[in-house]
Amino acid sequence: MIALPCYLALAFGQAAAPDAPPPEAAPPANRWAIVVVGLPGDEEHESLFRAAGQAYVRWLTESLDFDPSRVVLVGHHPAEPEAKLGATKEQITAAVAELSPQIQPEDALWIVTLGHANYDGERGWLHLAGPDINDLELAELFAEVECREQVFWLTHTCSGWFLPSLSRPGRIVIAATEADQEVNETEFPQALLEAASRPTPELDRDADGRVSLAELFLAVSERVAATFKADNRVPTEHAQLDDDGNGRGSEADHLLLAPPPGDVDQRDGLQAAAMLLPVRTETQ
Secondary structure, three states, X not given: OOOOOHHHHHHHHHHXXXXXXXXXXXOOXXXXXXXXXXXXXXXXXXXXXXXXXXXXXXXXXXXXXXXXXXXXXXXXXXXXXXXOOOOOHHHHHHHHHHHHHHOOOOXXXXXXXXXXXEEOXXXXXXXXXXXXXXXXXXXXXXXXXXXXXXXXEEOOOOHHHOHHHHOOOOEEEEEOOOOOOOOOOOOHHHHHHHHHXXXXXXXXXXXXXOOEHHHHHHHHHHHHHHHHHHOOOOOOOOOEEEOOOOOOOEOHHHOOOOOOOOOOOOOOOHHHHHOEOOEOOOOO
């Protein structure tokens, strides 16, 4: 398990202190999501991706407070079990084009990607059915989207190469890997689904009765590390979170979860720590 450094522990202590807590922002008016399932490549991944894509949708619409009518699954047709998996660039473009005019400034937009990818020395490429899509093309699709909460969960291989292009102020970008030679299949998708299924007390590090996006990211990172340790493997992925818009991600043990006492160059974690997961309650 990843050890939390002292300043993370202090940050959680400060967050739990009762002294003049900042007022909570009203929840987004509407929450939108697009789940992109890339090209599986073989029968084994066809089954894995099919299950993971559906699990992501259930997480958003059953565990979290996303209206099913506002969650789009691209590359998988649940009503057509025999249909091959794998989104096309045209399908992704069409999904974004359909949702973009409906998204208002007070809304939330989450993007989840699943699949294989590669880095060719210049661009990252998400493998699709037909022409692949690179990091710049994916970022361009969302360049005009303006809403106050934007979260990108890039769970695919080589996702660290997509982070700089998607980074911008006010947006949280999470990548399963760093921008390096981390090209193996990622453990992050299953770790995310496992961590997301835990009850609130297991994720709630500052014991305030709620779960922030940062707390979920820490749990996922720890789960990934534990998987490699249990298998006696050298870790081949180091998840990154960027929420200060500088195009550089930070690993779990380098996040700032409360304002530091002085000026620092890196401030990843502050926005994610302030963003609470819209967990459904039994009354919803």
